[in-house]
Amino acid sequence: MDQQIGPAGVLGDRMGISILEASPERVVATMPVEGNTQPYSLLHGGASCVLAESLGSVGAALHGKTVDRPLALGVDISATHHKAVRSGLVTGTATPLHRGRSVATYEIIITDEAGDRVCTARLTCLLRAT
Template structure:
């Protein structure tokens, strides 16, 4: 399992969420599924989120990366960005996720980068590119989230 990293959030975002009583690093770097998968978020803003996933422990019976693991990484990164877009009084709900798997991976650490394609009042869409340690694209995904009021 990779070493725990410190998540980098923009200071204005930290200030806004702290005023609402939300501890952002705990919100986005812990949780049973991310812990189980070994997902770590390295950088996060509404426009771009970067995170990693180890291949080891996330394979299908034939030793290749499980496609569902790529989907979990993609949704985690995109949802994190959508939550930052929504701010402390709104939350994201994934409504569409699609993944295209380009190549298999048997070992190493994958890196995913979610980049905003659309940031609207009630929705946010992200392209997520997942690459291996050599920079080769393993998966391309797109996630659309509805951004809802918490009240």
């Protein structure tokens, strides 16, 4: 992965996000459920959004480099939480829905260790020159 983008950022590091693969076409990362739960010991929906925004932003920034606009700024995120998770790792996979010169939109699918869908998110980023 490009050194300019960094691993997952300060918040992502605190949450244990580990990026496994990164390209404009696909970004994959894992995040532990432990330490990222809400009071009922379930994966916090906000944690899923942090994972989704991290992955979509990395993909958008990598695409942005190809159009001389490597700064990706999230402007809209939506997430649907499908299933509760209490333990283990979740895996997020971001793939592009639209990659333009000034805007990129990624779909992020988060699954549990059994491969069941936990969350579906969509992130739109504004692409800017640095």
